[in-house]
Amino acid sequence: MNLVALLIAVVVGGALFLLTRRIQAGQEVGLRPLRGIQALTSQVGRAVESGRRVHFSMGRAALNSSIAPTSLAALAALDHLAQDGCASDVPPVVTVGEGTLLPAAQDQLRGAYTQAGRAGDFSNTMVEFVASDTSPMSYAAGVSYTVQHSNAGSNLLMGHFGPEIGIILEAAGRQDMEQIVGSDDPVALAVGAAMSDELLIGEELFAAGAYMKGSPSQIASLQVQDLLRLIVVAAILVFAVINLL
Amino acid sequence: MHIFQRTIPRILAVLFGIVTLVLLGIASAESGQLTGWASFLAAVALILGIINLFSVHLRRGFRGNFYSLVLVIALAATLVLGFTGLYGGKDTVFTYVQAPLEAALGALLAFFLFFAALRLLHRKHNRWTVLFVATVILILLGITPMPAFLSEIFASVNYFISLVFVSAGMRGILIGVALGTITVTLRLLLGSEQPYNK
Numbered sequence: 502m503n504l505v506a507l508l509i510a511v512v513v514g515g516a517l518f519l520l521t522r523r524i525q526a527g528q529e530v531g532l533r534p535l536r537g538i539q540a541l542t543s544q545v546g547r548a549v550e551s552g553r554r555v556h557f558s559m560g561r562a563a564l565n566s567s568i569a570p571t572s573l574a575a576l577a578a579l580d581h582l583a584q585d586g587c588a589s590d591v592p593p594v595v596t597v598g599e600g601t602l603l604p605a606a607q608d609q610l611r612g613a614y615t616q617a618g619r620a621g622d623f624s625n626t627m628v629e630f631v632a633s634d635t636s637p638m639s640y641a642a643g644v645s646y647t648v649q650h651s652n653a654g655s656n657l658l659m660g661h662f663g664p665e666i667g668i669i670l671e672a673a674g675r676q677d678m679e680q681i682v683g684s685d686d687p688v689a690l691a692v693g694a695a696m697s698d699e700l701l702i703g704e705e706l707f708a709a710g711a712y713m714k715g716s717p718s719q720i721a722s723l724q725v726q727d728l729l730r731l732i733v734v735a736a737i738l739v740f741a742v743i744n745l746l
Numbered sequence: 747m748h749i750f751q752r753t754i755p756r757i758l759a760v761l762f763g764i765v766t767l768v769l770l771g772i773a774s775a776e777s778g779q780l781t782g783w784a785s786f787l788a789a790v791a792l793i794l795g796i797i798n799l800f801s802v803h804l805r806r807g808f809r810g811n812f813y814s815l816v817l818v819i820a821l822a823a824t825l826v827l828g829f830t831g832l833y834g835g836k837d838t839v840f841t842y843v844q845a846p847l848e849a850a851l852g853a854l855l856a857f858f859l860f861f862a863a864l865r866l867l868h869r870k871h872n873r874w875t876v877l878f879v880a881t882v883i884l885i886l887l888g889i890t891p892m893p894a895f896l897s898e899i900f901a902s903v904n905y906f907i908s909l910v911f912v913s914a915g916m917r918g919i920l921i922g923v924a925l926g927t928i929t930v931t932l933r934l935l936l937g938s939e940q941p942y943n944k
Contacts (some may be wrong), residue, residue: 568927605942631799638851668860695862
């Protein structure tokens, strides 16, 4: 079984590599508009224009866990937000709910400050570790406090969250912040549907980096995802028909 | 300098990623050795996190923030209890402080969600909002004690919604997440995604 998985990884990796090379060679790729991403960019733009910071919380998926790609997708979005924010002198307020996310987020923010030519202004305490992933309610309580006292204009929660996200959304809602939730967890998304302005549902979270930054490999990965999705849908239909017969 | 900051981390990340993946296919015990190293690094990162928490709140505490001072004192007290084992050690803090507080927050969450559903009707006037709230009400009715004939009707509606719509939606989301996970992981293995290289 493991060898089959390895073979699939090689085939899909090969497809990703070839599509990346084609885009690097100049192939144009049109991206379909996603409401959540459009809302994200305009919301961040409004906050930056009004001189208010953006609060960005990355959830609690460890980088050494099986759900690490969710945190990597959030890091890709943070990369873009941090560059925009640092260039406009309103860097994001970043909170994390897991130890391995702290150095990763600090590195993104440090990189953004360096690109803006203000490396000296960066401090490690600009990213706040709130609680470990084993205490989701403590994490929610700590982030709520930061949200209420950061004078941020926008609240972005991207990463792995559970139902505790409701506490953070309630705290930000009391401050009249615009809010966007992007998560891989159906429960967090259900809570987000009731309490936030816009959602990045599942794969839209993984697409955020491609839409915001648009590097060839990120766009190629969207093409691979579309291809894989077609294969999965076809397989589901075939197995459904076989079961009916 | 570029070679130490960019090239070597990239080569190491790709090399260890591919070696772990290949070992997972042919020799999972050796693959476990590598992931064990990652767990050790994660434990070190947690210590960095605690230092970050302490320094952020100590600074705020010196500026006069009462809650940050409480946090710093509680952190120091828990460390002392944990190391010395006095008054039952850290278990006392978890049993009598953290567990009740987390349970209280969990209970509050139910009220937050209830009022959020009501506010949603004021905030967004569209058919999806009505559908969302109507589904919530139907599900709640399905788990509420009622006369037998009503209970059976609502329970079967609840079962149908959970089995068909909720399962389909959740599977759709999870398939999308799985596809995203695959492509992010492969970008890391190909060295085109470098979150460690800013």
